[in-house]
Amino acid sequence: MTKEDFSALFLKCARQALADAQRRLGVPLSDDFEVELHGAGLSGEIVSRERAVELMYAGENLFYICIDIAVKAVIKGKAILFTRISGHEPSSFERTWNTPPGNGPFIIMEALNISVVD
Numbered sequence: 001m002t003k004e005d006f007s008a009l010f011l012k013c014a015r016q017a018l019a020d021a022q023r024r025l026g027v028p029l030s031d032d033f034e035v036e037l038h039g040a041g042l043s044g045e046i047v048s049r050e051r052a053v054e055l056m057y058a059g060e061n062l063f064y065i066c067i068d069i070a071v072k073a074v075i076k077g078k079a080i081l082f083t084r085i086s087g088h089e090p091s092s093f094e095r096t097w098n099t100p101p102g103n104g105p106f107i108i109m110e111a112l113n114i115s116v117v118d
Helices: 003-025 049-056
Strands: 034-039 042-047 067-075 078-085 106-108 115-117
Touching (some): 003 049, 003 078, 003 106, 034 049, 042 049, 049 078
Parallel strands (some): 034 078, 067 106, 067 115
Antiparallel strands (some): 034 042, 067 078
């Protein structure tokens, strides 16, 4: 999988998390989000979507097994996605969580509480 394909897969899964949060909150959320990344040497640092992809992409044939995604907060209309890379050794795409099929390593979680700051 190329980095571009991986980025598209991440965006697809992020959009699903955003849509779920939007339904719960009743406020529109766009693709203009930031990522609170846990893993790849970071411990909750806020990074751009592009930087997150750079850090989560292990290689064309190497993937982290699980990457959790959930909308954590909405600050002035911009969503913050909690994103956590599992501590498992990277492996093949076939060994990723991949539930539902096609999501690869991405696990879309529902946050119990989403902080909203206007």
